Amino acid sequence: MKHFILTSAIVTALAAPAWADTLTIGTATAQTGSLAYADVPTMQGMKLAIDEINAAGGIGGTTKIELVEKDVRSDPAQTSIAAQELVDAGVSVIVLPGDSDPSLAAIGVVSSAEIPAISTVASSPTLPEIGGDYMFSNFPGDNVQAAVSAKWAWDEGHKTAWIVYSPDTQYTTMPLYFRDVFEKLGGEILGESTNTIGQQDFSAIATTIAAEDPQPDVVMTSAYEPDFPSMLRALRAAGVTGQIVGSDGIDSPTTFSLGDVGEGVVFTTAGFATEGSPLEDFDKNFARKYGNAPESIYSAVGYDLIKVIEAAVIAANGSTDPKAIRDAMADLEDVQGATGLITYKGTNGMPLRQVSLIRVKDGGRELVGQPSPEANLIPEPRMQ
Template identity: 30%
Template sequence: MGIYQYGDDNTYSAEDYIEEEIPPAEGVKPNQLVSGKVPKGDGVLTIGTLLPQSGDLAFLGPPEFAGVDLAVQEINEAGGVLGKPVKQVKADSGDGTPNIAPSETDKLLRGGADAIIGAASSSVSLSVIDRITGAGVVHFSPANTSTAFDTYADNGLYFRTAPSDVMQGSVMANLVLGDGYDNVALLVRQDSYGEALAENVTKFFEESGGTVVSTQLYDPNAASYSAEVSEIAGQDPDAVVLIAFDETKKIVPELIEAGLGQK
C-alpha cells in the first residue's frame, strides 16, 4: 500500500510503501463455495452498476461509472462476449441514508444483470449482498474493505479489489507509529466500514506498543460532532485517527477549534 503526501503546491509524491499480509482464512466454508441454482443465461452478458450517484460518496461515482463504461467499450470493440456486445444497466447505490440500494438492486436484477458492480460503501453492499448472491449473480465491489466480507456466506459469488481492513488497519497503525505518535484517539464513523477499520487499527496499534486513549463513534448524519471532539480533547492524544466520509469537512474545523489540529 502506497502512502502519498500532498505538498503545498497541491501535487503529491510517494513517501513510503508498506507491505502487510492478510492472514489466511481457516479453510473455505461450504457456504463460500459456488452453489445454488445458477440462472439460465440469455446469451448476452449484462453488467449492472450499483454505484453512488447520490449521498456522501457521490464524488466517487463518476470515476467508478467511467471505469465500467471503459471496460464495456473495450470488450465490445474487441468483439463482445460470445459474439454479442456487452450491455450495461445502471443504478444508484446511495450511501444508505435513505437505504435505496435494495430497490435499486431489484431494478438491476429485473434488467437481467449477470454481474453487479458495487456498492462503494461496505454498509450498502452488506444490505444487498444476500439479494445479489442469492439470485446466483456475481457481486463485485471496487471499494468494500469491511472485514465482514472476509468470511461471508456468499455462495462463492462475492469479490472485491480493495484490501480488507485487516490490512488497512495494520498499515494505518504502522504509519501513525512511524510518525512518532504513541497515544492516539480514534474518531470513527459508526457503520460497517468505520467500526471494522477502527477495530483493526486499535488491534495492531496496541500490539505494537501504542495506546488508544479514546475511541468515539459518531453518527454521520449528526448536525455537530462537538461532544465526541470534546471527549477526545479531554484525553490529550498525540494524534487523532479520523475514519470518515464526506463529513470530514465538517469534523476537521471542530477538531482544529478544539486545539487538535496539526501543530
C-alpha cells in the same frame, strides 16, 4: 462407410463452449445521495474500461459488454429492489454500491439468483463473509488499511493515539482495527470517541481530545464526507495539533480544498500515480475521455473492477454464465489493473491489492509510501 479424422484443434474447438456475443453487467450504484461521491467517479472508470474493451472487439475480441444501470440513491432498501430488477433483466454480474451496508441489503437477492456481485469500493472485510460465495469486494480491506496506517504511525515515532469512529456503518468502525494493530505494536490508545453519520457538530469530541495532557500523537478516523471536513475543522479549532490519520473515504476534492486545516493529513487508499505506472496511463486516458483528470482514486478502481470481470470471463472460456464467472473470479491471480495487481485466489472474496499512504500537501497528493502490510499484523474481520 466414410471415416472422418478430427484433428486435435478441431476436437478442442468442439469441446470448448462458444464465446457469447454479449456480457450484460447490471449496476445498482449510488449515483445520487451520500455515496455518490464514490460511486459516480467509479462508474466513470468502469465506462472507460468498457469503451476500451468494446473498441477492441469485446472480451477476447468477441464478447461485447452492455450495462443496465440503476440508481439506488444510497439507500439499502432501494439497493435490494434494484438488484432484483437486474436479476429479472438477466444480467450475468451485479455491481453494488460503495458501502457494505447497502451492498449487504442485496444478499438475499444475490444468493438466491446465484449471480456474482461486486461492490464498487466497499472495504469491510466482513462483506464477503456475510454475503456468501457470490459476494465480492473491490478495494483493500479495512483491516489491511488499518494495519498499514497503524504501522506507519508507529514507525514515525507516534506512541499514543485517539480513535474516533461511528457504529452506524461497517466502514466507519475501521479505527477499531487501527486500535488493535497500534496496541499490538506497543502503542497506547488514550481514548475513544463515537459519532453519528451526518453529525454536524464535533466540538465536544474536539474539546475532549484537546484537553488531554499530553495530547495524543495521532487522531485516527474513518469518517468521510460530509463528516470528516467538519471533524477536522473542529479538531484544529480546538487546538488539537497531532497527526490526523484517515482512510480512503476522504480521497475526495473536498479534502484537498481545506487549505491549512487539511495540510499534513495522511490517509490510506488504493493507489498513487507514480511515473511510468499503469495508473499514470489511466489518468491520461481518463482525461482524454472526460476532459479532466480524475478527482479521486475511485475512477481507477472502477476501471479495475471491469478488468477483473473481463479476466473472469476469459478464465471461464468466454462463458457468461453467472456461476462460471463467479468460480473463475474467485480463482483469479495477478490481474493487471490501473492501480496494480489484483488477486482473489484464496482470499474469500476480499482482493489482495496494493495500499498507498498519501499525505495532503499544498492542496495535492504526496506519496508517503506503498508498503506491503505484514500478515501477522492484519486483524481478523470484525463482525459489528
